[in-house]
Amino acid sequence: MAYPKPWCSSYSPLSRAQPQRTPSEMDQNGSFTQEAKSILKCKLSQKRKTLPQFSIGSHLSPWPMHIYGRTILPNRKPCSVDYQKLASAQKEEPLNMTKPRYLEQLENHLRKELLLLDLCSDSTQELRLQPYREIFEFFIEDFKTYKPLLSSIKNAYEVTLAYQRETIRALEPLRARLVTVKEDCNEKLLAMRAVERHEVSVLKNEKMHLLKLIDKKNEEKVSLQSEVAKLRKNLAEEYLHYLTERDARKILLADLNELRYQREDMSLAQSPGIWGEDPVKLTLALKMTRQDLTRTQMELNTMKANFGDVVPRRDFEMQEKTNKDLQEQLESLQADYDEVCKEHEILLQLHMSTLKERDQFHAELQDIQQTSTPRPDWTKCEGVVAGGTDRWKMLAAGKNSDQLVDVLLEEIGEGLLREKAYFPGLGYGEAIPAFLRFDGIVENKKPTKMEVVNLLQDVWKERLAEEQKEKFADFFFNFLERRFGPSEAMAWAYTIFENIKLFRSNEVMSQFYAVLMGKMKESVYIYQKETIAQLQREMASADSQNEGLLSMENFSSILRSTFPLKKEEQIQELMEAGGWNPNCSNADLFKYQALFKEDEEGQSEPFVQKVWEQYVDEKETYLQELKQELGPEILEVTPGRLREALGTIDPSLDAQTLSTYVSQAFQVPVTELPMEGDNENEQGLKTQLETVMSRLWVSDIRRAGPRTEPEPAI
Structure with a gap:
């Protein structure tokens, strides 16, 4: 095949100067104007003249198509003679193939043009595209047959590029405006931060001022208390002084009256009129006297003879009253005796039934001892549990076998949980909690028990500090996203869920798990924390000296005022949990702040645990009374019947609290509860009794006042 002569001799792109693009030839976006395009077209035509002219039919090579015609064998059987001859002929034919000269010249031209543009550091993309345009123009001019098609392709690309340039030009103002808006927003943000810093500083100063004011008021309170004590002492001294003065005055008045009476007697004795009376008259008066x-003496003797054995009326009435009291006492004792006899008979019957039960239980015990396995030896766990004997004794202190099994399971589960590197996702089912809906595997972050407790306490602090608008589960997952980021939130959610599900003996984890899974409303946790905070405030206010000490008498009075509905036995249990000893005096002081401390794993002191246990027991008793009032034989209950039963067992409930309890039991808003007497709507809300009781159990429901006992029938 014939190739054209090298065109390097007649046309050399490196030999000519690169056409310089002046700013007048370019628009704002770096593209060519119409005038620049016409100039470039003229230059292109001149450059085209410098290239050698070729004939498509005689000079253009079909490279590399001629190689395929020589290498591909015809469709013949490999074992035939013709096939073998043709294959050997092709092997002998040399494959000395090179690129066409025209293609090499165009590639060299493009390479040199691009090299010149690379030397110019300020060349734009439009300039870099110009060599390719020139090469494409050469193709269009040389291939006459395909010139219309190639020209339409080139025009389509040029139109598209022009449209893109117009679009970029239209978006430039928006980009500038975006930069301006960003700067304005940054300025506003800085201004808001400055204002916040100023407000924080002002609030800090106000806090310090209020703290100083509180200290000053406390000092004034202490000084006033000392003055009150001093005034009380002076008042007692003055009172004793006035008592002494009063007694002395009474004695003086008695002496004065005695002297006056003696003086009157002396004046009567010295009266001259008595000695001057008639002797006959005096004799007659003496005789009559x-x-x-004599007559009086006789009457006296007669009275003694007649009434010597008669009792005085006063003594008779006194004895009669005494006899009546004794008779009433005898009747009451007789009634008590009859009751004791009845109780004795009942106790005898109970004793007989107890003996039968004892014999039955003894027989069952023997059967169980013969058939059942022996009790486990828990001391074997000392060498297995991490921490040895001391830690096992601490874990097993005061726990029964069931609780020890839970402790052992937690220890085993903790080891297995540490070994897991990933958790499998639970999927996106409706039964899966929202914060666990994930498909795949998530990483086990492997935090310590103390780190999980601290994280849960941070969740509660942030939850109590803001308004409770969203659900607790959604808030928990949003908290994890804010703390660890969206990419790590799901891994932490699975890790924390597995930990709180395992460590049920931990107080913080068990309560958080119950609230998170809907087994307990968060209002129950909030009420518990508010109760403990109220106790702390009451004890701090009773500690007038701010020494952190409190007497058992004050402790008892605070418990009775805070829990007015608790029985005396419950108050004593709380005092014993707080460290009270019946053998000690009530004036003994103790550190009340130690009652509210928590260890590193969030476990509270026995006093706080006893408050929680009594709350659970009181709720259970309250719901049992409600169930008995509703009637154990009924299966469904209406809002009106529940309202009536609550009003019966707890008359002190106000209307708002009563409506809240009914709303929680039937899972409807308070505003949608039917009015009293609206039987149609109440029948539509009829619910199973067990469902109502379970909903009330997870809610914060408690007694508002004592239950009034019915008056006995007369």
């Missing part, structure tokens, strides 16, 4: 004396 003696007769009166």
Whole structure:
């Protein structure tokens, strides 16, 4: 095949100067104007003249198509003679093939043009595209047959490029405006941060001022208390002084009256009129007096003879009253005796039934001892549990076998949980909690028990600090996203869920798991924390000296005022959990702040645990009374019947609290509860009794006042 002569001699791109693009030839986006395009077209035509002219039919090579015609064998059988001859002929034919000269010249031209453009550091993309345009123009001019098609392709690309340039030009103002808006937003953000810093500083100063004011008020309170004590002492001294003065005055008045009476007697004795009376008259008066004396003596003797054995009326009435009291006492004792006799008979019957049960249980015990396995030896766990004997004794202190099994399971589960590197995702089912909906595997972050407890306490702090608008599970997952980022939130959710599901003996984890899974409303946890906070405030206010000490008497009075509905036995249990000893005096002081401390794993002191246990027991008792009032034989209950039963067992409930309890039991808003007497709507809300009781159990329901006992029938 004939190739054209090298065109390097007549046309050399490296030999000519690169056409310089002046700013007048370019628009704002770096593209050519119409005038620049016409100039470039003229230059292109001149350059085209410098290239050698070729004939498509005689000079253009079909490279590399001629190689395929020589290498591909015809469709013949490999074992035939013709096939073998043709294959050997092709092997002998040399494959000395090179590129066409025209293609090499175009590639060299393109390479040199691009090299010149690379030397110019300020060349734009439009300039880099110009050599390719020139090469494409050469193709269009040489291939006359395909010139219309290639020209339409080139025009389509040029139109598209022009459209793109117009679009970029239209978006430039938006880009500038975006930069301006970003700067404005940054300025506003900085201004808001400056204002916040100023407000924080002002609030800190106000806090310090209020703290100083509180210290000053406390000092004034202490000084006033000392003055009150001093004034009380002075008042007692003055009171004793006035008592002494009063007694002395009474004695003086008595002496004065005695002296006055003596003086009157002396004045009567010295009266001259007595000695001047008639002797006959005096004799007659003496005779009459003696007769009166004799008559009086006789009457006295007669009275002694007649009424010597008669009791005085006063003594008789006194004895009669005493006899009546004794008779009433005898009747009451007789009634008590009859009751004791009845109780004795009942106790005898109970004793007989107890003996039968004892014999039956003894027989069952013997059967169980013969058939059952022996009790486990828990001391064997000392060498297995991490920490040895001391840690096992600490874990097993005060726990029964069932609780020890839970402790052992937690220890085993903790080891297995540490070995897991990933958790399998639970999927996106409706039964799966929202914060665990994930398909795949998630990483086990392997935090320590203390780190999980601290993280859960941070969740509660942030939850109690803001308004409770979203569900607790959604808030928990949003908290993890804020703390660890969206990419790590799911892994932490699975890790924390597996930990709180395992460590049920931990107080913080068990309560968080119950609230998270809907087994307990978060209002129950909030009420518990508010109760403990109220106790702390009451004890701190009773500690007037701010020494952290409190007497058992004050401790008892605070418990009775905070829990007015608790029985005396419950108050004593709380005092014993707080460290009270019946053998000690009530004036003994103790550190009340130690009652509210928590260890590193969030476990509270026995006093706080006893408050929680009594709350659970009281709720259970309250719901049992409600169930008995509703009637154990009924299966469904209406809002009106529940409202009536709650009002019966707890008359002190106000209307708002009562409506809240009914709303929680039937899972409807308070505003949608039917009115009293609306039987149609109440029948539509009829619910199973067990469902109502389970909903009330997870809610914060408690007694508002004592239950009034019915008056006995007369």
